[in-house]
Structure formats: structure tokens, C-alpha cells
Amino acid sequence: MEKFGKVDEYLSVRGIKPSYQRIKVFDYLIRYRNHPTVDTIYKELVGEIPTLSKTTVYNTLKLFHDKGIVLVINIEDNETRFDADVSNHGHFKCIKCGEIYDFRLEAENLNLPDLSDFKIDEQHIYLKGTCPKCE
């Protein structure tokens, strides 16, 4: 994951003090790139960090989101997921296996009409269906 350089430096540069917990959470996000929920992150890390609390995971992800280094993914109404890839891309969720795939989104692919007076800050494209493995 050279793209991020050393994680503590990546965080520092963006005004986030690189605490042990924050480094581990961010490291998890970029290592697995699996669009995890808070619960997934917590369960994965608590083995390594026995004192970890979910509150800290919530705090950390909120901070990351405020600082613009993670995206919040609301593709399903009963689970909030997170993504450290903040580039412009879309998400596809397979309704059979539950896997979430990323796909590239070129600007010209989204030529939205009559929104000239709207200032667009965020753009989320969510698709649902069946992935090649499950078809």
C-alpha cells in the first residue's frame, strides 16, 4: 500500500495525531479494502489490541471522515461501512454473497442533467445485483 506511505505520516500530514489505535484502524482499512463495518473492524482488531473499545472505533472513524480520509458507505440501511479509498468510484453489492466491489467512475460517465445551480460536494453511486461468482 505504498500509495499511503507510512500510515503515521499520512495521518499526521492531515492533522490527525497518529495514536496506536488510529494507526491500526487506518492500517486495517487500507490493508483489507473490504468496506468493513464498525463491528468488523472492532472484532478484527480486538485480538491484537485487547483493550480496544467500540467507542474508540466510532470516534476514530468519525474523525477520519471529518478529516476527509474515509468515505461513509450507506449501500445497505442496516450497516454503515467505511472506505479509505476516497477517489471517485462506485460500489456494487452482490445480494447473494454480500461482497462489495469497487468500480471506476469516469467523470464523463456521470453527465448529470439540470443541476447547474447545485453545488455538489459528494457523490455516491450504489448498485445492487448479482456478481459473476454468484451468477
Add this chain to the structure above:
Amino acid sequence: MEKFGKVDEYLSVRGIKPSYQRIKVFDYLIRYRNHPTVDTIYKELVGEIPTLSKTTVYNTLKLFHDKGIVLVINIEDNETRFDADVSNHGHFKCIKCGEIYDFRLEAENLNLPDLSDFKIDEQHIYLKGTCPKCE
């Protein structure tokens, strides 16, 4: 709202018994077109239907969704909203006033790449930013 004809008929044709509560909920959706949450619908209708319970609103919206006559909108992670317009359109949420706007989506506007092996059932386009009124 001629598009829906009489609500009880619209529901019946789609295999939904048009109970008083169901008619009122659907009527609310098509009359206000305001992408309400369960709570909004409940609060609006309980004045008119004093015995109404939130459970019934939940049951009703789940039934409507299963039968394909409402869309679930997850533009925000802390609120599930509903839309009786099931045509292909996108949603824009103003982060200042909170209003949600619909916008048309033509097929050629969404020319998504390399998804030929994926079977797409649902497509959600959510934008966030500032609306003309709030700019």
C-alpha cells in the same frame, strides 16, 4: 396525482389489500413526495389516525418495498427514507436545509464501465451539497 389513479386500486392491482392504514401511508407518500422517514410519516398521520402505531408504518413500508411500489433511500446513515416514485431517478440532499431533490437520470448519463458480468438489479445515485436556495 392522477398517475396513481385511485390509491386503493393502485394497491389492489399490485396484490396489496388496501387497508385504511395502507391507503393513508401511500397517499401521504404520493401527496407530499418529500422522501419521509418512518417517523415523519407516523407523526403526520397519527393526528388523523389516533390508533396508528409505528409498527404498522414499518410493516406497511416493508410490504410496499417488497411489492416494488416504494424505493428505500439511504442517502444518510442515520435515517431511512422512502419514495413512491420508483422510476429511475437520482437524489440530491442539501447539507444546509436538508431538503432532498429528485433529478432525472437518462440511461446514457450512466455509462458504467467494466460491469458486463454483473447483473444489476438496483441503482442508487446520491449527491450531497448545497442547493440553489442555500447558496
Add this chain to the structure above:
DNA sequence: GTATCTGCAAAACATTTGCAATTCT
């Protein structure tokens, strides 16, 4: 030593479930 960060416990919400009462035909 003072700020910040962490994590426990409780609170606040949103949603679901079980079941009994009601309604409809």
C-alpha cells in the same frame, strides 16, 4: 502539568419480534 485520547457504562434511537386484540369478508 495540561491537553488529548481512550474506554467503560449508560442513554438514546431505530428497527424487529412475539403475541393478543381487532377488523374484514
Add this chain to the structure above:
DNA sequence: AGAATTGCAAATGTTTTGCAGATAC
């Protein structure tokens, strides 16, 4: 009467909040 619908109360699950202790600079 029988089947479906409604609605209460309780359970569940997720996220937030208050605060005390730990950690970092």
C-alpha cells in the same frame, strides 16, 4: 368463523454521550 392486519410491549442492535482514568507532549 377464519384469515389477515393492527398495535402494544418487549427485545435487539447500533450509535452517542458523559465521564473518569490513561497517555502523550
